[in-house]
Amino acid sequence: MPPADDPVHVHGVQEEYFYLMVHPCVCGGAWQSDSQEVEEDAARVLHRVAATCFTCGARRTFPFQLDTHGGPKGPIRQVNPTAAPSRALDVVEWMGLAKFYLGRIEQLTESVRRAQSLLDARQCLEEALKFYGPQDDAPPASALWSDESRRRAADQADTFRRSTIETMLDRLPPLDRLRRADSLDQKAFERGVKERAKARVGRKWWQFWKLLRRT
Ligand SMILES: [Zn+2]
Numbered sequence: 001m002p003p004a005d006d007p008v009h010v011h012g013v014q015e016e017y018f019y020l021m022v023h024p025c026v027c028g029g030a031w032q033s034d035s036q037e038v039e040e041d042a043a044r045v046l047h048r049v050a051a052t053c054f055t056c057g058a059r060r061t062f063p064f065q066l067d068t069h070g071g072p073k074g075p076i077r078q079v080n081p082t083a084a085p086s087r088a089l090d091v092v093e094w095m096g097l098a099k100f101y102l103g104r105i106e107q108l109t110e111s112v113r114r115a116q117s118l119l120d121a122r123q124c125l126e127e128a129l130k131f132y133g134p135q136d137d138a139p140p141a142s143a144l145w146s147d148e149s150r151r152r153a154a155d156q157a158d159t160f161r162r163s164t165i166e167t168m169l170d171r172l173p174p175l176d177r178l179r180r181a182d183s184l185d186q187k188a189f190e191r192g193v194k195e196r197a198k199a200r201v202g203r204k205w206w207q208f209w210k211l212l213r214r215t
Helices: 013-022 089-101 111-127 149-156 162-171 177-199 205-211
Strands: 009-010 030-041 043-051 059-068
Touching: 009 013, 013 043, 013 089, 013 111, 089 111, 089 149, 089 162, 111 162, 111 177
Parallel strands: 009 059
Antiparallel strands: 030 043, 043 059
């Protein structure tokens, strides 16, 4: 994790959301985003997300940097359309998220929610895999950013083998099928964004960040 004041590089708002998830409050509580401030120049977009802890009410501001302009162009749940590994979360954190999204499937009753959870799991596994070079069967040192991550990768060597991640991906439905299943819900989401935009003229895409529905 970079020093507190350095912005965390992300590919889009989805990665910001995941970053907040894996960096909970010191009390263990989850963050709820309150507001977003945006600064944009020719080279980059700086995005400061102010958040409040659900449990203890602590407040914190998370600085992010998006290296592209104009907002996300792909599907709303798209994490990282590039082949470059994440600079926000390391391989252990992506695998932890993938397990979280896979682990909750059986509790979800609506098929669209299950598809969304599988879509998130699939993308988190793909992000984990982006850290592996062609010769790597275990995660390279550059994919493990903390003592905690190095310890977990060593303790659970089987989980972090490239072949394990590839097998997990093979068992999941393909990305396009999951995206189709998500599209109905996405239409409702887009309608919500349009209505919100009418109500608050001049808002930009990143201010709809909090609308990202997560159940
Ligand atoms: Zn807290």
